[in-house]
Amino acid sequence: MMKHKLFIPLFLVAAFISQGKSAQAQDTVRRTVEIGKLDSLNSTILKEKRRIEVFVPKNDQPGSNTKYDVLYVLDGGNWNTGLISKIQGFLEGEKYMPPTIIVSILGIDRNKDLTPTHIDGWKTSGGATQFLGFIKDELIPYINQKYPANGDHSIWGHSLGGLFVVNALLVEPKTFKSYIAVDPSLWWDNNYIQKIASLKLAALQDPAVTLFMSGREGKEGETMKIDAMDSLLKKWAPAGLTWKSIRYPEETHSSVRFKSTYDALKFSYGWQDNEINFHPMNGIVLKNKPVAVWYFGDTTRVRYTTDGTNPTLGSAKIQSDIIINDGAKITVKQFTNRARYDQVKTGNFTKGKILTPISKPKNLQPGGFLYDYYEGDFNKAEDLKNKSPQKSGLTNADFEVEKLPRKNNFALIIEGVMETKEEGYYGFVLEADKGSKLYLNDQLLIQWEDHTKRNSPYSYILPLTKGFYKLRLEYLHQNKDAKLKLNYLPPSLCLLKKPFQFLSIYNLEPLNRQAS
Known part of the structure; x- marks a missing residue:
């Protein structure tokens, strides 16, 4: 007589699952020192050697193929980069931005490098064109070649650095994905930037970039002449430029960097890394x-x-x-x-139509479930053909997957009959591992593909009538972090608009066929 293996009563929760963030301990003492790699390159454009410090994400592994966004920081060194590194790490931990390479560009003569024109009283001013050429044509290619960069770049600048950032947007808009100008010195050279902005903005061809500008409230903030730039952006900014300008109360020219950097990096991405x-x-x-x-x-x-x-x-x-x-x-x-x-x-x-139930098999009675357990690295259930299970057993109330001999590289085949006592829509939610499959009456409902970022479950809904249905679960366990869970939602709860509020345990009405 053919043996019917019956469905496993694990984790039968009457709800579709809303995936939340896992709780993280908030009271752990951690002492970290951020140390980047000192590096340098000889610039043909600037005719000098330029030093940089590069901070690669902590979790980057040698030999990994993972690539990262890059944030270039003007006026590099601990004054700016140390602050930005901490804020970036916090935002990454909160899933507001991805792991990022930070390149700290150490300065030699900021008055020369960061200013677009020469003015009296600033002896070396007016070298921004050459400095931007160095970043665009020498530094970025160097970083892309030597470090795991993905070609997605941002630039951050404060004060004269902010002036440089806005100027870079206007003259080289496709160099960076995000331009961050913190309290920029837009007063420079009798509002030089504002004088060129209208023509430059109008000429931008859908740059698909972001600009974040910040300043301070009050008279001191007004001296930076950011408001005039805001007016030009409102009038001339192309549709492809996503921009924001904000003023912070009760901040100084120095302290405004903190809030600005936090808001700017969040704005640059415009997302929280929640899976759809x-x-x-x-x-x-x-x-x-x-x-x-x-x-x-x-x-x-x-x-x-x-x-x-x-x-x-x-x-x-x-x-x-x-x-x-x-x-x-x-x-x-x-x-x-x-x-x-x-x-x-x-x-x-x-x-479609209601799935037709099967005839009630003989000798069925409520009871435990039967399973076959196989050891090995299996990619599909077909790999189990002509193989004998290492273990077969009853999935009663004491059965737990975690108690099986292996913690990894094994398979479970669980088959059986379930009884439905309502007519209507039934929902099934499966959390498993790659290659696992759930069938009802030999019809494939769920096929588990690669793990998503948060290992969220797969779900399926279909109409059933009262009766008996064959159910088969092929669970292939390879990923050590994978768990086997099946969540079941009967019609009475499927009709509710917010069923995830209900956490009652529901039974699949499994029936155990006694071998004759």
């Missing part, structure tokens, strides 16, 4: 029997469509729930200020 998360992700829909798709996470600059087209910023804003009355392809997109970090996720909902 909606459930169910795929499914079968009956005509005129609506299904709710619930969206979890930040809604800022998130748009969606239901016809399979790529969303734009003009598409509908995401909602907490999207109602589908027929077949649809949902596409959700989170927009950032850097296209490389935009996220897109799609869900396919096919118009």
Whole structure:
């Protein structure tokens, strides 16, 4: 007599899961010293040797193929770079920006390097064109070749450095993705920057970059002449320039760097690294029997469509729930200020029919579940053919995956019959490992692909009637961090608009077939 292996009652939670951040200890004492790599290069343009200090992300591993954004800091050294490094590390930890290489450009003569024109009283002023040429044509290629840079660059400058940053945007707008000007000295040379800004801004051809400018409130802040630049940006900035200008009260020319850097780096990316998360992700829909798709996470600059087209910023804003009355392809997109970090996720909902139940097998009774356990590195269930399991057993209340002999490189095949006592939509959520699959009546519901950043689960919804259904789970465990979880949502909860509020345990009504 054929043996029916029955479904494992692990983690049966009556809710689609909203993925949150894992709690992190807040009281751990950590003492860190940020030390970059001192480096230098001989500049043909400047006709001198220039020193830099490079801070590569802490988690970068030798031999890794990971590439990083680069932030270039003018007036380098501890005065600016030490502050920026700490703020960048905090923002990275809060998922507001990715790991980043910081290049501290150590100065020799800032009055020469950072000013675009020569004025009386500033003997060496007016060398910004050459200094920008050095950064663009010598330093950036050097960093790209020697360090794990991805070609996505930002530049930060304060005071005269801020003047240099704004000038760089106007004359070389495609050199950097983000231009950060902290309390820039836009008074320079009788408002030279403002005089060239209207023509330069009008000539920009969709630069797809960001500009963040900051200043101070009050009379001292007014002397920097940032307001005049704001007016020109409002009138002449092209659509592809995303810009923001802000004034901070009760700050000095020096202290304004802290708040400015925090706000500027957040603005430069315009995102929080939350994975797009909606459930169910795929499914079968009956005509005129609506299904709710619930969206979890930040809604800022998130748009969606239901016809399979790529969303734009003009598409509908995401909602907490999207109602589908027929077949649809949902596409959700989170927009950032850097296209490389935009996220897109799609869900396919096919118009179909209620899945037909099977006839009730003989000798069924409520009870434990049966499983087969295989040891080895398996990429697909077909690899288990003609192999004998190392262990078979009953998945009763005492069964735990963690108690199996191996912690890694094993497979579980769990088959059985479940009884449904309601007619309507049933939701299944599976958290597993790459290559794992969930079937119902031999129909593939969920195929687990590569792990996402936060190992969020896969979900599926389909209409069932009262009766019995064969269920098969192929769990291939390779990733040591992977967990096996199945979450089940009956029709009575699928009809609710916010089912994730309910945490009652629901049973899949498994039935154990006794071998004859």
